[in-house]
Amino acid sequence: MENIFTDDYFMKKAFQEAEIAFEKGEIPVGAVVVVDNRVIARTHNLTELLNDVTAHAEMQAITSSANFLGGKYLKDCTLYVTLEPCQMCAGALYWSQITKIVFGARDEHRGYIKMGSQLHPKTVVVGGVMEEECGTLMKRFFAERRK
Amino acid sequence: MENIFTDDYFMKKAFQEAEIAFEKGEIPVGAVVVVDNRVIARTHNLTELLNDVTAHAEMQAITSSANFLGGKYLKDCTLYVTLEPCQMCAGALYWSQITKIVFGARDEHRGYIKMGSQLHPKTVVVGGVMEEECGTLMKRFFAERRK
Numbered sequence: 001m002e003n004i005f006t007d008d009y010f011m012k013k014a015f016q017e018a019e020i021a022f023e024k025g026e027i028p029v030g031a032v033v034v035v036d037n038r039v040i041a042r043t044h045n046l047t048e049l050l051n052d053v054t055a056h057a058e059m060q061a062i063t064s065s066a067n068f069l070g071g072k073y074l075k076d077c078t079l080y081v082t083l084e085p086c087q088m089c090a091g092a093l094y095w096s097q098i099t100k101i102v103f104g105a106r107d108e109h110r111g112y113i114k115m116g117s118q119l120h121p122k123t124v125v126v127g128g129v130m131e132e133e134c135g136t137l138m139k140r141f142f143a144e145r146r147k
Numbered sequence: 148m149e150n151i152f153t154d155d156y157f158m159k160k161a162f163q164e165a166e167i168a169f170e171k172g173e174i175p176v177g178a179v180v181v182v183d184n185r186v187i188a189r190t191h192n193l194t195e196l197l198n199d200v201t202a203h204a205e206m207q208a209i210t211s212s213a214n215f216l217g218g219k220y221l222k223d224c225t226l227y228v229t230l231e232p233c234q235m236c237a238g239a240l241y242w243s244q245i246t247k248i249v250f251g252a253r254d255e256h257r258g259y260i261k262m263g264s265q266l267h268p269k270t271v272v273v274g275g276v277m278e279e280e281c282g283t284l285m286k287r288f289f290a291e292r293r294k
Binding site for chain 1: 194198199209210214217218219233235236237238241242243262263264
């Protein structure tokens, strides 16, 4: 039997969160956290609504997952996020010792790779899943804002 | 007339927050945010109590200050923090475009300088204020934990 729980399957759920952010006028980044093929957190960027630079989708996902799990380490968790994490989120993910990170679009300017941030040595990273859709949503957001 | 509002004056207030964290069994890091010689946020590390790796003193200080100011950019703000910020906090401070950061003890292992994180080009940094007191409190915490 084919495994339906692929990285694309969960990235679609993160993408739905990004679309919700888009509709709210937020930079459209969404995230979900998955344990044993079960989604335990769904979040999207809320920096504008909350007037808070720390309210990135990933930060909320980490807090929410830790709350769900009752512990601060995200062992056996996978974060799906539509955009490559920034330094802040990479730093938070470092502390969480998360098992796996799957991201969509790359952020060539402010992404953690360009900025030289370090993830936890235990963390596995997969980039570029649904890269085009995730990137297009971001571009559409900024194009509409410039109008 | 002598200016009483020195970096030491405000670092003492951050240190008081670190002592509160110590008493709660938290890694003793405290922070205050100051605008025009007025303290607008006082926070301390709460990662154990909240089971949340993102609950560093600085992260709470950023959120709290933005809430107080009604805007997410910490223009004309100075953060006093008893320990050199980590990658996560440096990343958050980057987004906040904070004007000045004053830290106490250096963190040679997980501090943002060693980790290669970038602050905003506008941000001025002063390190080593009350370095010995801040560092001694940390050492005392870890020594008592090892017992």
